[in-house]
Amino acid sequence: MKTNWSKLQNGTDIRGVALEGIPGEKINLTEEVVEKIGYSFSVWVSKKLSKNPSELKFAVGNDSRLSADSLKKALIKGLSADGSEVFDCGLASTPAMFMTTVVEGYLYDASIMITASHLPFNRNGLKFFTNDGGLEHDDIEDILHIAEDSEYIRRDKxxxxxxxxxxxxYSDIFVKKIREEVNSKENWDEPLKGLKIIVDAGNGAGGFFAEKVLKPLGADTEGSQFLDPDGRFPNHIPNPEKKEAMEAIQNAVLESKADFGIIFDTDVDRAAVVDRYGNAINRNSLIALISAIILEEHPGSTIVTDSVTSNGLKKFIEEDLNGVHHRFKRGYKNVINESIRLNEQGVESHLAIETSGHGAIKENYFLDDGAYLTAKILIKMAKMKLEENKDVTELIQSLETPLISNEYRITIKTEDFATYGKAILEDLNKYAEAKEGWVVVPNNFEGVRVDLSKDAGDGWFLVRMSLHDPVIPINIESNSEEGIKIAEKTMKEFMSSYDLLDLSCFK
Incomplete structure (x- = not known):
């Protein structure tokens, strides 16, 4: 079967179907395809670094997916086809694979993580790194062009x-950092002693954090769950954005009477946390918590977030913390690159974070790393407990949260969905400017964002195009039950005039 190479690209990653098991989803990420991608990446790195392939050193790692081992063998075969040296890191996190390119004693030329994050069991993919960070969209295009156009003779060996x-x-980096920054005179080696902190790894790759980070630091981790890697994900999908995943760690915290709970996604580039009372700290509240920590260290810094963050968060960052909130586009690479761009222009920005839990900090290579984000919170947690006998969640007591926050996803039923969706957004912007009780938010980088008066919805909404799919996501937040009904009714009426939209989400 002829490979559709461009279809394998998903933003800055490669993703595809690696296993049978879901009706209608044909395998397109085969061992042969992955082997050739490995070879093509080797060619790409060789050109980028002006090195012969035989001089190159690569690291590869994987999460717990069922197809990981077979695809890794194929990847190693492709990478080493022209004589490059390859190092197998085994079960790893995505951020750890980047660190193989910058940690003294390793400093590999490039690395690849085999993961498809939170996607279903039959999917898999590849994430690529050099010491400059994760590859960009155009880099992935170049690699796939090499795979499509170049001749590659498979080796039998x-x-x-x-x-x-x-x-x-990688774990020892966190252990050392937490010891040094908590700086406990009584418990230098075990600064988390006396704290019960549990982890939910969702049977992904994050179990190491309980065993190799928290335990050596003295934390009681009894009650941690789903630490064993299992690519079937039998307990819940390891995704902090999903309600069932958050409920799993919330219940575990309450049942084990823990002081704190941590949940990672499959490959540990995202995280969320839970306080001792079982309250979820994710999305806006997670951004608020890490912003409070960063702005204490770097007063006045600009915090870059994605487009769907709440009005309450903006008020918290700018009025309570005296920082600057720069709301940008969806997509973790968009948010990270915008923060990097601001720094290059002389605007101090130490944090780029998406509501999904992708958080990147300037001091850590602007790497979106759920374990590093969590470590920053644990350091502050231990210091507040030690110095003031306070909970770290007291930092976000003044954060205003809406009563209701809903997302609706409208499917566009045409192949030329981008043009169709763009026209709808243009019409909506004109409609919003004229509608009583609606105020179009200025300096908005994505879609149409509108603040709603008390009578028009008592909150705000954002309508935008999905990054990759024929979908128009709508986020609505309101401070009242009546407000969400008004906003939903008005939005449904507006969208009803377009024949090629599936409005079943409003039911």
Whole structure:
């Protein structure tokens, strides 16, 4: 079957179907395809660094997906086809794979993580890194063009890779950092002693955090769950954005009477946390918490977020914390790159974070790392407990939260969905400017954002185009039950005039 190489691109990643098991989803990420992508990445890195392939060193790692081992063998074979040396990190996190390119003693030329994040069990994918960070959209295009256009003769000889335990090296970075920054005179080695902190890894790759980070620091981790890797994800999808995932860690915190709970996504580039009372700290509240910590360290810094953050968060960052809230586009790479761009222009920005839980901090290479984000919170948590006997969640007591926050996803039923959706957004912007009780938010980088008066919805909404799919997501927040009904009714009436929209989400 002829490979549709461009279809494998998903933003700055490669993703596809690797296993059978879901009706209508044909396998397109085969071992042969992955082997050629490995070879093509080697060619790309060789050109970028002006090195012969035989001089290159690559690291590869994987999460717990069922197809990981077979695809990794194929990837190693492709990477080493022209003589490059490959190191197998085994079960790893995505951020750890980037760190293989910058940690002294390793400094590999590039690395690849085999993961499809929170997607279903049959999917898999590849994330690529050099010491400059994750690859960009155009880089992935170049690699796929090489795969499509270049000649590659498969080698019969099995490829070999040296196995290394890099996740322990990565974990030791956090252990050292937390010890040094908490700086406990009584418990230097175990600054988290006396705290019960549990982890929900969702059977992904995040179990190491309980075993290799929290336990050496003295934390009681009894009550942690789903730490064993299992690509079937039998308990819940490891995704902090999903209600069932958050309920799992909330219940675990309450049942085990823990002081704190942590939940990671499959490959640990995202996280959310739970306080001792079982309250979820994710989305806006997670952004508020890490913003409070960052702005204490870097007063006045600009905090870059995605477009769907709440009005209450903006007020909290700018009025309560005296920072600057820069609301940008959806997509974690968009948010990170915008923060990097601001710094290059002389605007101090130390945090880029999406409501999904992707959070990147300037001091950590602007790497979206759920474990690093969590470590920053744990350091502040331990210091507040030690110095003031306070809970870290007291930092966000003044954060205003809406009564109701809903998302609706309208499917566009035409192949030229981008043009159709753009026209709808243009019409909506004109409609909003003339409608009583609606105020179009200025300096908005994505879609149409409108503040709603008390009589028109008592909150705000954002209508935008999905980054990759034929979908118009609508986010509405309101401070009253009557307000959400008014906003939903008005939005449904507006969208009803377009024949090629599926409005079933409003039911």
């Amino acid at each position: 099995e490829a070999e890779a040296k196995e290394i335990d890099f996740i322990s090296v």
